[in-house]
Amino acid sequence: MSGPMSGFGTVLARDLRLAFRRPGEMANPLLFFVLITAIFPLGLSPEPELLRTVAPGILWGAALLSSLLALDLLFKNDYEDGSLEQLVLSGHSLPVLVLAKTLAHWVVSGLPLVLAAPLLASALYLPAHAWDTLMLGLLIGTPTLSLLGAVGAALTTGLGTGSALLSLLVLPLATPILIFGARGVDLAVQGLDPVGPMYLLGAILFLAVSLLPLAIATAVRISLD
Amino acid sequence: MWKLFHQFGSPPHFYRLAGYLIPWFGAAALILILIATYGGLVLAPADYLQGDGFRIIYVHVPSASMSLFAYTLMATAAGIGLIWRIKLAHAVAAAVAPIGASFTFLALATGSIWGKPMWGTWWAWDARLTSELILLFLFLGYMSLRAANDDVGKADRASGLLAVVGVVNVPIIHYSVEWWNSLHQGATIIKLGKPAITGDMLWPLLMMLAGFGFYFATVMMIRTRSQVLQRERKSQWLKSL
Numbered sequence: 001m002s003g004p005m006s007g008f009g010t011v012l013a014r015d016l017r018l019a020f021r022r023p024g025e026m027a028n029p030l031l032f033f034v035l036i037t038a039i040f041p042l043g044l045s046p047e048p049e050l051l052r053t054v055a056p057g058i059l060w061g062a063a064l065l066s067s068l069l070a071l072d073l074l075f076k077n078d079y080e081d082g083s084l085e086q087l088v089l090s091g092h093s094l095p096v097l098v099l100a101k102t103l104a105h106w107v108v109s110g111l112p113l114v115l116a117a118p119l120l121a122s123a124l125y126l127p128a129h130a131w132d133t134l135m136l137g138l139l140i141g142t143p144t145l146s147l148l149g150a151v152g153a154a155l156t157t158g159l160g161t162g163s164a165l166l167s168l169l170v171l172p173l174a175t176p177i178l179i180f181g182a183r184g185v186d187l188a189v190q191g192l193d194p195v196g197p198m199y200l201l202g203a204i205l206f207l208a209v210s211l212l213p214l215a216i217a218t219a220v221r222i223s224l225d
Numbered sequence: 226m227w228k229l230f231h232q233f234g235s236p237p238h239f240y241r242l243a244g245y246l247i248p249w250f251g252a253a254a255l256i257l258i259l260i261a262t263y264g265g266l267v268l269a270p271a272d273y274l275q276g277d278g279f280r281i282i283y284v285h286v287p288s289a290s291m292s293l294f295a296y297t298l299m300a301t302a303a304g305i306g307l308i309w310r311i312k313l314a315h316a317v318a319a320a321v322a323p324i325g326a327s328f329t330f331l332a333l334a335t336g337s338i339w340g341k342p343m344w345g346t347w348w349a350w351d352a353r354l355t356s357e358l359i360l361l362f363l364f365l366g367y368m369s370l371r372a373a374n375d376d377v378g379k380a381d382r383a384s385g386l387l388a389v390v391g392v393v394n395v396p397i398i399h400y401s402v403e404w405w406n407s408l409h410q411g412a413t414i415i416k417l418g419k420p421a422i423t424g425d426m427l428w429p430l431l432m433m434l435a436g437f438g439f440y441f442a443t444v445m446m447i448r449t450r451s452q453v454l455q456r457e458r459k460s461q462w463l464k465s466l
Contacts, residue, residue, distance in 0.1 A: 027315065090402055151390055155383050159373050169387060172362040173394050176401035183405065215390050218307075222382045 005205040007092035008100045015104030018077075025073065029066040029117060034197065036062035037120045048125040055124035057183035060141075060178050062120075063113050068167055070109035071149040074101065074136055075157040075220065084157075085224055095213035098220060102150045102213075103143075110142035126189065133188035133198070137181040140201045147212040148173050154219035176204060226249070233263025234311040236453045237462045243446040250443040257436030264429030272426075281339045283430060287437035289332035289353075292360060293395075299367070300392035303385030313449075315381035316456060319371065320448035324441060326364035332357050356402045363391050377456060394401065 019026050040058045041051055078084040078101075087097050117138055118131045126134070152169040158163070184197035265283035270280040299321040306314035336354050337347050348354070367384050374380035457463050 151387075155370060155387060156373070165366075165369055165373055168362065169366045172359045172366060172398070173391065175359055176394075176397045179401045179405045200401075211393070212390075215386060218386055219383070222379060222386065225379055225382075 003093055004093060005096055006092065010084075011087070011097050011100035012104050015101055016107060019104065019108040026108050026112075029070040030112045032069050033062050033066040033113050033116060034120065036065060037124065041124070049098040052125045052127070052189070054125040055121060056130075056134070056182040056189065058124065059117060059120060059126075059185070060137075063138055063142060063181075064145060064178055066113060066172070067110055068149060068163070068170060070105065071146075071153045072163050073167060074105050074150055074153040075223075076153075079157045079223070084220065085140045086225060088221065094220065098150065098154070098216040099209075099213040102146050102216065106143050106146040106148070110138075110146055112140060114138040126185070129191075130185055130188035133194045134179075134185050134198045135136040136198060137201060140198070140205050140221050141177045141181045143159070144201070144205050144208045145174055145175055147208045147216070148177075150216045151212060151219055154216050154223055157220075157223045178199065180204075228430060234309075234313050236313055236316075236457050237459075239313055240450055240453055240466075243450050247443055247450075248445070249444050250439050252316060254436050254439035254443055257432050257439060261429045261433035261436055265426075265433065268428045269429055270423075275343060278339070278342045281335050283340055283433050285332060285335040286430060288328045288335060290434060291437050291441050292325055292329040292332050292357065295321050296360060296363065296388075296395065296439075297392060299325060300388040303381075303388040305400045307382060307385045308390065311457065312381075313453070315385060316452040317445070317449050318385060319381070320445055320452050322364055322368050322371070322384075324444055324448065326361060326368065328441075329357060329361040329364060333361065347422045355405075356399050359398055359402070360395070363395070367391070402403075423450065 037058060040054070044050060044054070075084060078087070088094055090097070114135055121134055122128070149166075149170050152166045155169065156166050159182055180197040180200045184194040184201070187194040187197065189199050261283065265280055269280070271277050272443045299318045302314045302318040302321065305311055306318060333354065336357065340349055340354075341347050344351075365401075367388055370387055371384040374383055454463065
């Protein structure tokens with residue numbers, strides 16, 4: 001029980017191990033991401049010109065929705081079997097522990113999206129020179145989505161309201177990420193410098209990492225009352 | 226100072242004070258809104274570009290500013306409630322949320338009605354209209370989370386935390402949306418130097434703002450009083466009332 005970050009590694013390793021034991025659940029957000037992206041060409045038209053224009057929005061919207069989908073499970077199992085209570089009582093700093101949980105969740109549900117993004121981008125005829133902006137944006141944007149989502153997940157855990165309420169809580173808060181992320185890709189497609197939105201995404205990530213664990217920890221404590 | 230804090234936080238004290246203030250605030254709201262309506266609809270000259278259509282500004286702008294004010298107030302009250310565990314603050318936050326949501330809806334509706342003759346469309350994905358829409362969702366999220374919790378204390382703290390997280394996010398949302406798109410006319414009142422609106426048009430607007438403010442305060446006190454009645458229904462001071 002020494003140092004402010006104690007318990008971080010343990011929780012991270014535990015959550016990752018649990019996730020890897022259930023590969024089916026792990027694949028769900030990724031499948032969802034692919035499905036949503038596939039739905040748009042079906043609904044719009046297979047025309048490359050059109051798809052190229054809407055690709056940044058579709059990809060970012062799909063990433064936002066799939067990171068929401070996985071949030072239900074973030075605290076649910078731990079809440080039900082009582083291990084969430086044990087985390088609170090463990091004597092370690094709770095914000096650090098929930099940060100570890102959120103990081104594990106991101107590795108399982110956010111990182112695959114980043115890696116799969118170029119494949120889907122090419123399916124939507126997004127020019128290859130915009131792929132690195134897309135990946136970079138997702139890489140620094142999706143952790144913020146996970147952190148914001150973790151607040152919502154912690155607040156709704158144990159309410160039994162399902163994911164509709166969670167979406168209502170999280171989606172409005174996540175709009176800046178969507179805007180900056182999609183606009184960055186847009187700029188890159190047009191051959192302009194996307195560094196502005198990327199910096200903003202980075203700034204929001206730093207803000208989120210420093211403040212939101214406190215909010216998540218408070219939310220967990222409220223839910224356990 | 227702490228004594229004052231505690232006195233204001235005491236439900237019986239608030240209940241009495243609000244009961245005394247409500248008629249005065251209500252009367253002030255009524256008078257101000259009536260005069261401002263006359264000033265805005267009759268005395269103010271027609272706009273050289275928008276004709277008489279601009280007059281909806283006298284409802285639209287005060288509603289929009291009340292909606293933002295309501296969210297800030299709600300989050301501040303919720304924050305005070307969370308930090309110092311003052312139940313009255315939570316009651317205020319709970320009372321303000323539906324009022325704020327209504328003002329947000331009013332701002333959206335009047336904005337849309339104003340947009341039809343001016344922009345030629347009921348809805349444009351304009352920056353400020355869009356942030357107002359997101360604000361409406363923030364209010365609705367707060368209210369649904371509150372409704373989903375059966376226990377009042379838990380509902381207070383859970384929704385309060387959401388409001389605090391939301392209020393930090395509101396400026397980020399606002400500027401991101403602003404940057405995303407803007408075809409809204411520039412701000413007309415708060416500008417350094419001379420306002421970009423003539424005095425004949427300005428004074429009814431300011432008066433309407435004050436009137437809406439008093440109206441807001443009146444409804445807030447009525448609603449908070451009913452919250453207090455509900456929450457303190459088992460307490461001694463209420464029985465002796």
